Amino acid sequence: MIAEYLEHALQFERMAAEATDPALQESLSKQARAYRKLASERAERQGLPRPPNPGAPVTRPDCKKCGTRMMLARIMPVHGRPDHDARTFDCPKCGTTETEIVKFR
Numbered sequence: 001m002i003a004e005y006l007e008h009a010l011q012f013e014r015m016a017a018e019a020t021d022p023a024l025q026e027s028l029s030k031q032a033r034a035y036r037k038l039a040s041e042r043a044e045r046q047g048l049p050r051p052p053n054p055g056a057p058v059t060r061p062d063c064k065k066c067g068t069r070m071m072l073a074r075i076m077p078v079h080g081r082p083d084h085d086a087r088t089f090d091c092p093k094c095g096t097t098e099t100e101i102v103k104f105r
């Protein structure tokens with residue numbers, strides 16, 4: 001159940017990162033935060049360690065090759081580093097990919 005909430009949160013975070021409309025982006029981030037909150041409340045009730053809190057919003061880097069704003073392709077947990085995400089970005093123009101390890105708490 002907790003994993004499910006976190007899965008939803010990640011989905012909304014990903015959509016928010018890709019949204020071009022600021023109002024839509026805000027509403028998607030809000031939903032992501034709501035799911036994160038649900039997950040941590042549930043974890044607390046079950047006496048589990050708190051799942052990660054939302055960190056900084058996803059910032060999309062510019063492509064190092066051609067300067068185009070990159071798209072967030074996926075967010076993966078980092079093995080052995082539970083407080084980190086590996087965020088993979090794709091350049092829509094030249095196809096360069098870049099992975100960022102982000103500490104989110």
Ligand SMILES: [Zn+2]
Pocket residue numbers: 063064065066067068091092093094095096
């Ligand atoms: Zn590029």
